[in-house]
Amino acid sequence: MKKILFAIYNLEKSIWGEEINPNKYLATATILFATCLGAYLAGGEYLNDLLNWHINTPTLTASLSMLTVLIGYNVTESIIATESPKVATWRALMMSGLVIAGFVVGIVVSVVILFIITAIITIFLLLTVLKVMLGVGDSDNRKFKLDNGDEVTEYSGLFGDKTYVGTLGKTYSTDDGGKTFSED
Amino acid sequence: MEQNLQLQAKPVPKSVQIKQYIAIGLFILICCYSVITPIFGNIIPYDIMESIAPNIEIWKTYNIFNHFLYFLVYVIIWGILLTITSNKATKIAVILYIVSAVLELIFISLGLLHNGLWNVGLIATGIAYFYVFSTIIRANNLSNSDKAWLSIYLISMVMSIASLGRDILILNLADDTMGDLFEYIPGRMASIWGVIFSIIVCVASIRLVKCGAFSGNYDSTPTPKEVYSPLNKHFAALLITLVVVYGMWSILYSNIQTIENILN
Structure with missing residues (x-):
């Protein structure tokens, strides 16, 4: 658990060592939150389309706006936590990339998981209907x-x-x- | 590193420890309030709030009530911290914090007259709070871990200044058709993030009280003048982040229709 939680912190320490002194939790929290944001947006849109539901998901603009806020947190931390401008720039770019990656992963994973679940349910229902129609069930x-x-x-x-x-x-x-x- | 060891070697007096625990208790209390409110709604019922000030918009009444509550608790906390500071620079920073808190309350009350004053006042006090935490971090020989936790306060101030500025710069300029899209920005996900960040800030506040800056061992040797200078990397971080975030927001909001068409 700790290994996953501090994965980003350990990665930063392995790249820049003593040159950087970031908070252990903030980076992970922002990336995980970006993932949730992506999942909420895409999952809600998927269910709305599929089942004609009306889940009150944020708009794409609102999600991207939230994403810029999360990037903002990391940009500030990058400058405060490092001594050299070079490390701060690279760290800010890396964290922005990771936050955006987390958002994209959230979108993809939520849609894939929902697709797999709906596919399994659909296949199961189809098989049951087929079984009843063909009378295959009796052979068991x-x-x-x-x-x-x-x-x-x-x-x-x-x-x-x-x-x-x-x-x-x-x-x-x-x-x-x-x-x-x-x-x- | 040697200085850190020296600081830790000095035992914290019992009376200071008691004050630290009271401050931590109050910080946790205020954290619980700021976590409960977005999840379960306001503690004071709508009807009572409306009957207190029927002529004022209800969100403003709640906002003033919350600010007043925070003001009271924070002034008590920082009043306690004022008695256990470890050097002159920290003491000045704490006094500045209390003065800013009073000013913030005045600005909030003036905000009833004009919305602009509300935001401008909060930005000004936000910058003052930023200076306070920046000075506390720079005036004390803190451990790396303490510095990393205290920077959470700086980050929180930067982002609140950024979002207040957005309200002035973008929301006031936006036309009505954009209104619906902006409705969702302070929506549910933003308040969930607020809850997560409040918990992180709560941990940061415990580290703030327990750090070397409030150990009670008052060091009367004069602090170097550079400590008070706002020309430092913390303020550079504030400016650069504002530029970056406003840059991204202006790109985002100028392409708002194109972006929304992606999903439809």
């Missing part, structure tokens, strides 16, 4: 051949209860898991 059920010539199919209920129906429409019951049947 156990079948028993009785001595009186009737063939019995086992159906499972919602709560694990079992019903046994013969080909002629008769129902049976069993107490020993299918070895002997008695007609109801």
Whole structure:
């Protein structure tokens, strides 16, 4: 957890070493927030389009405006936390890049995740409909051949209860898991 | 580094520690208030607020109430900190903070007469607060970690000055058709960020109280004159950030229709 939280800080320290003294949390917080911002914007737009919902997402301009605020935080910190203008410039550019990257990742990931979830739900529903239409589902059920010539199919209920129906429409019951049947 | 070690070696007196804990408690209290308000709404109900000042717009009444509350608590906190400063420069900075807080309250009250005064006054006091924190950081031999935390205050001041300036420069100039788009800027995501940043500031305030600047061991040796100079990298950071952020905003807002068409 700490490794992820301080990833940006450790990266900066490995590049510039003693030349830089930034806050450990602010950079990570801004990047993660930019990701959330992207996810909120794109995810909301995606659901609005897909389901005709009306999630009150911020406009693209508002999101970009917020993004500039986040970049502003990092630009200030870059200048305050470093001694040389060169390091400050490179750090500001790097952080701006990372904040924008976080925003883009948020957009892409939210849309991809929502797409995968909707795709899975759609495929699942389609398969269920197909199963019912083609009667494929019956093949999974156990079948028993009785001595009186009737063939019995086992159906499972919602709560694990079992019903046994013969080909002629008769129902049976069993107490020993299918070895002997008695007609109801 | 040696100086840092010397500072830490001096034990903080018990009476100073008690004052530090009171200040920290008040800082946490004000942090809780600033976290609760955006999430759960204002503590004082709408009806009561409206009955106090029926002729004034309700958001202004809330704003003045909040500012008055913050003013009271901050003046108590900084009053306590004034008694445990560790050198003259820090003491002057703390007095300047209290004076700025009084001025801020006056500007807020004058803001009832004219909206412009409100923003201009807040920008002026914002710059004063920025100078206060800049002086505290530069006048004391703080550890790197303390410096990094205290710079959170500087960053917070820069961004509040930037957003107040935007209200004057852009929102007052924008035509009505843009109004709807601006509605969302101080929207939900901005207030969530406000909550996150309040928590970071709360940690920063604990570090501020516990740092060498308020250890109570008063050092009467005169502070070098350079400490008071505003020509330092903190003010450079303020100016450069304002230029960068306003540059980005002006590009953004001048292309507002093009940007919105991307999604539609």
